[in-house]
Amino acid sequence: MKYKTEFGSNFDLGFNLTDYPYLKDKSWHNDVSPSFYFTIGSLYYILWVDYSDPAKREDTNDRYLIQEAINEGDDVNPEVYSSGGDIIFASENAEELSQFFKAFITITNKCNS
Template identity: 40%
Template sequence: MSKYRTEFPDFPAADMPTMPRGFEDSSWHNDSCPSFTSEELGLRIWIDYADPAQREHDGGSRFMLEPSESEDTITETLLTDDFAMIQIAVESERQQIAECLAELEKADGAALGWQLDNKKFAVLLKRGLIRSEGDLFIHPKARKVSELTFTMAQPADMRVLYMGDNEGPAIMWLNQLIANFNASKSWQGHESEENLRQEMESRGWCEGLHINGHYLVLDLEHAHLMPHPDHPHNETEK
């Protein structure tokens, strides 16, 4: 017998729709109605009574789809009286997961976090669908990280390692660093952003003065530096 039949003995079996594949009965009598959860998708479907008079919330929708964890934000909560809409949303979630895994496969099984949509991949990591090592997101079928090659296209902006007398070291986008400097109006020795970028492109590094003292900026790609997968705090090695 299904769990909901025990937890909600007054719920008519004829009123229970067929659940999408992978959803297990997670009903509990202290809830307002039966529910079914997919651990893989991180989603829960609530099935309220067909008779509106039996529902806990007057005028509420019969079906609800929501993330099973509060921090899981890929799919927004869906309230509807049409179960077909729930099925469509579930399949859309399944497609997003497939696309995320395909993106890792294109990069030979792994990619650095800054190359991806961290929001989606953090959720997949939380669900156990992928794994991580340092700054890497790794496909479950990937080869050893030491054998991986990184084939994803580099972003248009530079990633830099910034170190100051009283700040850093920190890895960030160059335009983010420039915005921080501009906000404090502390470009000393560099008249413009253009000059800074020219130095970065020609030498791979620059140094100067900031309100907090001396600073040094390295262009990670130009200097052939990458975050090392064994180092969780973004240390680098050449």
């Protein structure tokens, strides 16, 4: 798991990553927190997961933040960046994140039908 290499083996996401197989780890130590990208249809999004303790965070955002993103690469070699995209979800609560992803699966299934 790349995020553990970049942010330490004890970094707690607050959820089980294997429950979300569509999340692709794109974490990089120069970012403020671990990040994962996913798609809905042809659109890209990034989930940022910050520290559970607000005192350890570099900014005042919620722990879980989903932002619109762009893929500057291609499907084989994605280069996914937030590039100031709109925030579509923000919460401190992992259960609210889970609810968002349940809705995401519904939307994705409709896009693929």
